[in-house]
Amino acid sequence: MPKLLTTFVMGVFALFAIFATVTFFKTLTPAITAPTLTQKDISLEQAMEIAQAAVDECKKSDSAVTVAVVDRVGAIRFAVRATGATPDDLEAARRLAYTARTFRGPTSGWIERTTPGKDPVSLIGQRQLENTLAKAGGVPILLNGDAIGGIGVRGSKGDDMGDEACATAGVKAVDGNL
Amino acid sequence: MFRMSRMLKAAAAAAILMAIAPGAQAQGTGLTREQAMAALQASLDYAKRDQSDISLVVVDREGKPVLYARGNLAAPHNIGLAQRKAYTANRFKMPSLEFETKSQTNPELGAQRESDETIPLGGGVPIMVGNEVIGAVGVSGTKGGQPGDEACARAGAEAAASMVKRLQAQN
Numbered sequence: 001m002p003k004l005l006t007t008f009v010m011g012v013f014a015l016f017a018i019f020a021t022v023t024f025f026k027t028l029t030p031a032i033t034a035p036t037l038t039q040k041d042i043s044l045e046q047a048m049e050i051a052q053a054a055v056d057e058c059k060k061s062d063s064a065v066t067v068a069v070v071d072r073v074g075a076i077r078f079a080v081r082a083t084g085a086t087p088d089d090l091e092a093a094r095r096l097a098y099t100a101r102t103f104r105g106p107t108s109g110w111i112e113r114t115t116p117g118k119d120p121v122s123l124i125g126q127r128q129l130e131n132t133l134a135k136a137g138g139v140p141i142l143l144n145g146d147a148i149g150g151i152g153v154r155g156s157k158g159d160d161m162g163d164e165a166c167a168t169a170g171v172k173a174v175d176g177n178l
Numbered sequence: 179m180f181r182m183s184r185m186l187k188a189a190a191a192a193a194i195l196m197a198i199a200p201g202a203q204a205q206g207t208g209l210t211r212e213q214a215m216a217a218l219q220a221s222l223d224y225a226k227r228d229q230s231d232i233s234l235v236v237v238d239r240e241g242k243p244v245l246y247a248r249g250n251l252a253a254p255h256n257i258g259l260a261q262r263k264a265y266t267a268n269r270f271k272m273p274s275l276e277f278e279t280k281s282q283t284n285p286e287l288g289a290q291r292e293s294d295e296t297i298p299l300g301g302g303v304p305i306m307v308g309n310e311v312i313g314a315v316g317v318s319g320t321k322g323g324q325p326g327d328e329a330c331a332r333a334g335a336e337a338a339a340s341m342v343k344r345l346q347a348q349n
Contacts, residue, residue: 043250055211064211068246076257079246083210087242 042071042141042149046174047078050141054153054170055080063156065166068093069141072148074101074131082155089154096138096152096163098131104147107138108164137163139171143178208238209305209313213338214245217305217315220337222247224330225320232319232330235261236338239312241268241295249319256318263302263331264316265295271311275300275328301327303335307342 042050047069058065066089068079074097081090096107103110103126111134114123127134133152137160141149151170156162214236225232231249233256238244243264248257266274270290278298281287291298301324302316315334320326 041250044247048247071248075248076246077248079243080211080214081244083212084208087240090243 039072040143040146040148040178042069042077042178044077046178047071047149050151050170050174051078051080052170053173054151054166057169058153058156058162058166061157061162063158063162063166065153065155065163066090066093067154067167067170068097068152069170070094070097070101070150070152072101074098074150077149085155092133092135093137093152093154095131095133096135096154096167097150098138098152099133099150100138100140100152100167101147101150102129102132104140104142106136106140106164106168107133107152108136108161110134111136135163136160137167139164139167141171141174141178148178208240209236209244209338209342211244213305213341216341217334217338218245218247221315221317221330221334224333228320228322228326228330230320230326230330232317232327233257233260234318234331234334235264235316236334237261237264237268237314237316239268241265244313252319259297259299259318260301260316262295262297262316263299263318263327264314265302266297266314267302267304267316267331268311268314269296271304273300273304273328273332274298274302274316275324277302278324300324301331303328303331305335305338305342307339307346312342313338 051067051069054067055065064082066082066085069077071077076094079090079094099107099110114126116122116124137154138150138152140147151167153163153167156166217236218234221234231251233249233252234247235243236245243261263274266277270277278300281291281298290296301318302314304311305313315331317327317331320330
């Protein structure tokens with residue numbers, strides 16, 4: 001009889017020990033509840049299509065333009081310099097694309113907004129941000145209101161607004177296919 | 179009369195030289211957009227066969243970028259690496275893999291590895307037209323490591339070069 005009791009007590013202790021051990025290790029490896037992010041982003045293939053459409057649009061008015069397409073974090077996905085254009089043109093196109101992406105609108109609109117006197121408190125300080133350029137020619141690539149990239153065009157014969165028209169044509173080329 | 183004909187000959191020679199000179203100068207200008215695009219397309223074809231996600235930069239003879247293409251799955255360093263490989267191949271007028279080997283054994287070349295713009299890694303190939311280097315292609319991200327990157331960049335560089343040669347043959 002005492003032997004049976006000892007076995008029973010040992011058994012209870014053993015169960016408790018197992019339960020305690022499992023609980024302890026569970027606290028060491030907590031369950032992951034926060035999901036990873038899934039975001040849309042502009043692909044190289046799309047970026048090349050967008051850029052080509054912008055180049056083609058500008059070609060209609062006999063303009064050879066430099067184009068840059070940036071992804072959702074504003075990094076270059078695809079860029080190509082027009083024949084004979086300067087390295088500065090490529091940098092300008094990149095900045096235009098970045099500015100349009102980060103402020104989620106055409107750079108022409110951003111210039112308006114940041115012009116002193118438009119707002120009670122001037123937004124002109126935004127123009128001091130790195131990588132931005134206060135010129136027309138940058139247009140965002142939007143998907144359901146989410147900016148997943150941007151395009152910048154530089155060097156059209158129609159000046160800044162001509163650049164913007166070609167950039168807009170570029171984005172339009174992938175409309176509905178993003 | 180004799181003097182007159184000599185003057186005429188000299189004038190004719192001068193006229194011919196003046197006519198040729200702009201053409202010779204035009205050959206000296208850099209890569210066209212179409213040539214850079216041809217390089218990208220050839221390298222992308224290689225990448226497709228290789229089933230790899232490449233990043234590529236084409237530079238002109240000044241070492242300045244003409245074209246950037248960053249792969250969809252690229253790591254943050256890939257595009258910068260591609261640019262430095264292209265810069266290295268253009269500057270030293272040899273594949274960057276060759277520069278890596280030569281600068282290892284030649285102590286005089288060693289310091290050239292330290293520049294911010296160069297890199298002793300394979301994957302940069304100069305665009306050669308005859309003996310002239312008119313730019314370079316740099317690739318990062320193939321499955322074949324440095325030799326793979328170099329083969330991919332070479333496909334691009336050769337596509338651009340053959341386009342230049344076709345253009346020269348037409349003129």
